[in-house]
Amino acid sequence: MSRKHPVIAVTGSSGAGTTTVKRAFENIFRRESISAAVVEGDSMHSLDRMAFRAAAAEAAKQNNHSFSHFGPFSNHFDKIEEMFKQYGETGMCKRRYYVHSDVEADEHNKHFGVTDLKPGTFTPWEDIEKDTDLLFYEGLHGLVKNDEKNVDAGRHVDLGIGVVPVVNLEWIQKIHRDKAERGYSAEATVDTILRRMPDYIKYITPQFSRTHINFQRVATVDTSNPFIARDIPTPDESFVVIRFRDPKGVDFPYYLQMIPNSFMSRANTLVVPGGKMSHAMEIILSPIMHDMIQNKKK
Numbered sequence: 511m512s513r514k515h516p517v518i519a520v521t522g523s524s525g526a527g528t529t530t531v532k533r534a535f536e537n538i539f540r541r542e543s544i545s546a547a548v549v550e551g552d553s554m555h556s557l558d559r560m561a562f563r564a565a566a567a568e569a570a571k572q573n574n575h576s577f578s579h580f581g582p583f584s585n586h587f588d589k590i591e592e593m594f595k596q597y598g599e600t601g602m603c604k605r606r607y608y609v610h611s612d613v614e615a616d617e618h619n620k621h622f623g624v625t626d627l628k629p630g631t632f633t634p635w636e637d638i639e640k641d642t643d644l645l646f647y648e649g650l651h652g653l654v655k656n657d658e659k660n661v662d663a664g665r666h667v668d669l670g671i672g673v674v675p676v677v678n679l680e681w682i683q684k685i686h687r688d689k690a691e692r693g694y695s696a697e698a699t700v701d702t703i704l705r706r707m708p709d710y711i712k713y714i715t716p717q718f719s720r721t722h723i724n725f726q727r728v729a730t731v732d733t734s735n736p737f738i739a740r741d742i743p744t745p746d747e748s749f750v751v752i753r754f755r756d757p758k759g760v761d762f763p764y765y766l767q768m769i770p771n772s773f774m775s776r777a778n779t780l781v782v783p784g785g786k787m788s789h790a791m792e793i794i795l796s797p798i799m800h801d802m803i804q805n806k807k808k
Contacts, residue, residue, distance in 0.1 A: 512598030513805050516644045517666055519594075519652025521551075521721070522673035523714050524579075526680055531673050531725065532648045534791035538799050539646075547638040549593065551649010552608035554586045555579065559630025578702075580650060580709035587654050587661045590647075594666035597638075597645040607633045643803060653717040664720045669798065672721035679729050679743065681736040700737055725791065726751040727784060748784030751775070752794070768793050 520535070522528040539546050557565055562584055569577035577583065597603040609615050609631050618627045622634060638645075653664035653672075664670060675683065681703060688694040688702075718724055727750050729743040754760050757778040765780055766772055769790050772782040782790045 512668065515598050515601040516668040516802050516806065517594045517598055518644055518646050518669045519667045520648045520671045520673065521650065521652035521717050523680060523710065524684055526673045526675055527683065528648050528673045530788060531671055531791060534788055534795060535646060537792060538796050542799055544799065544803060545642045546644050546646040547642040549605055549645065549647045550607060551647065551651060553606045553632065554590050555584055555608065556586050557584050558632060576705055576708040578706040578709045580706050580713055582656055582659065585651060587651060587656050588659060590651055590654060591661050591663040591666060594663055598666050603638055604635045605638050606635045609633065643806065650714065653720045654713055655716065670721040672718040672724035674718050674724055675727040678733040678736040679727060682733060682739045682742055686742050696737065722755050724753045745784035745787060750782050750784055750787045750790065752780040752782065752790065754778045765793060
């Protein structure tokens, strides 16, 4: 960990809603004039789209039907830790991007002065911008640990945020997102969920015991069969359970005053209405960011 060059990691599974937290941080960065070097978790995959499909097909031939984007064979866990460590020590590191769409391909081709970047590929590695205030990671493996490879990215993270809807809600969100944004059928997404499950249990879930704060959305409507749900429960049809790993020094009375209809369910747990999730994030994270930057200046 580093006071001078802090690292923030927002981590969550595919479809968990990490983008909501990213937007909250972006608002805080803008308001506090914080310069953040942003790293997208997809950029740390070790296989591009075509290579992953080929590897998954080969694994299936070997009767391995759990090869996934969540596991160590398709990710640079070591590079994630190396990036966090290097930034914490020097304030600099290298970064690349995963190209998701034709629009992103055009943007990256212009930036790098090339013409061969296509959706499903990676950009070249490059140095991040100089003189940033902090490193901000958002993706699957911000606090990943792999004992077999002696990797522990979380030991270099100054603030770890977990985004963890209850699993049925997470699956509903993923099914609907994959259909709307990628044109996948519900059956195809369910197949992906099943294939990822062993790696989800081994590499995704344990991260949420290492985070400093978790935001978990819980629906107040029936989600008992997520595979037939016609729509995603709205924010007003849910609560957000916010767990603080270390409640010492957390100003819970202030949060209760500032977030209408919030309450505490445990000594380290705040519950807020789902519609107040973004508001709660900014209320909670803004003073943490302020203190982080003040400590950096000292």
